[in-house]
Amino acid sequence: MSFYSDVSTEDMSDELETLGWYHNDLSRHAAEALLLSNGTDGSYLLRNSNEGPSCFALSVRAKDSVKHFHVTRRDSTYVFGFNEFTSLQAFVNHFANQPLLGSDAGTLIVLKSPYPWRVEEPSIYESVRVHTAIQTGRTENDLVLNAPSLGTKEGYLVKQGALVKNWKQRWFILSRYELKYFKDKMCEEPIRTLDLRACSAIQFDYSQDRVNCFCLVFPERTFYLCAKTGVEADEWIKILKWKLSQIRKGR
Incomplete structure (x- = not known):
């Protein structure tokens, strides 16, 4: 039946x-x-x-x-x-x-x-919506305005080393209040997990000899990261800043 x-x-x-x-x-x-x-x-x-x-x-x-x-x-x-x-x-x-x-x-x-x-997390959908509209040859009005929020974010970023100031590509995964980075996408164990509750600031950075850079400021160290495009860097900054604002509201 x-x-x-x-x-x-x-x-x-x-x-x-x-x-x-x-x-x-x-x-x-x-x-x-x-x-x-x-x-x-x-x-x-x-x-x-x-x-x-x-x-x-x-x-x-x-x-x-x-x-x-x-x-x-x-x-x-x-x-x-x-x-x-x-x-x-x-x-x-x-x-x-x-x-x-x-x-x-x-x-x-x-x-x-x-x-x-x-x-439980905010939408950074607007930039995605516009980007998709450009790719498909449509206007952003063709796409829905109220899309579901994006819960996590992941992708490759180039990170500056702590002691030797060289730059290496790493795979980053953002989930809840943790930002993990791995040697590459296939690795299961992260090199390090950053607790955003200890982060004091997230912003674009223009001090490095690279484009599309932003930094995460922690008490013991400032992490410098670079994205492939300005749009991608902006998306990372938006969702990271939102998480930071939610952490501060909960304190």
């Missing part, structure tokens, strides 16, 4: 709203911006499709691109590819088992982690 056999379509919609990775009216281009800027390979989310009220799209990050797959709801049944699920719970359970998807190019994509719509 279907899990939803005795409920109405309206009840089903309410049930769908409880799904942690259902992003409702997030547009295709906004989903791409969100997953490319803050997701990882295998991150996925469900959103409404413009093809009809019972049509949805599963957006999945596959390395440096985002693929979109159709999901259709028929009465109490969810149809996804060749699979048909008799309840929302069965649909969700399917994605908990890390299934594979086939893309148009014939490659397989592993679904690794749902991208939640509820996060």
Whole structure:
């Protein structure tokens, strides 16, 4: 018997709203911006499709691109590819088992982690929205204004050494109040974890003979970091400064 056999379509919609990775009216281009800027390979989310009220799209990050797959709801049944699920719970359970998807190019994509719509941190989405609009040839008005907040950030930055003042590329991951950096993206153990609760200032820096630099001031040391572009450096500074402001509010 279907899990939803005795409920109405309206009840089903309410049930769908409880799904942690259902992003409702997030547009295709906004989903791409969100997953490319803050997701990882295998991150996925469900959103409404413009093809009809019972049509949805599963957006999945596959390395440096985002693929979109159709999901259709028929009465109490969810149809996804060749699979048909008799309840929302069965649909969700399917994605908990890390299934594979086939893309148009014939490659397989592993679904690794749902991208939640509820996060506790602020949106730095505006710069992402504008950047995506430029890339796709659209105006920023084509993309949604109220996108989900970005919970973490990661990417390569070039860091100045402590004793020998040379510059080396490191992989950085920002999560909650910790900024970790690794030798490269594949390493599991960080070289160091910086506790932002001990940081006194974050700002652009023009003292170094490099562009797109910013610094994090700690009691024992000031860390100098450089991004590839000014936009990327600005995004790092914005979310880091917000975290700092939240730390100070909590004191």
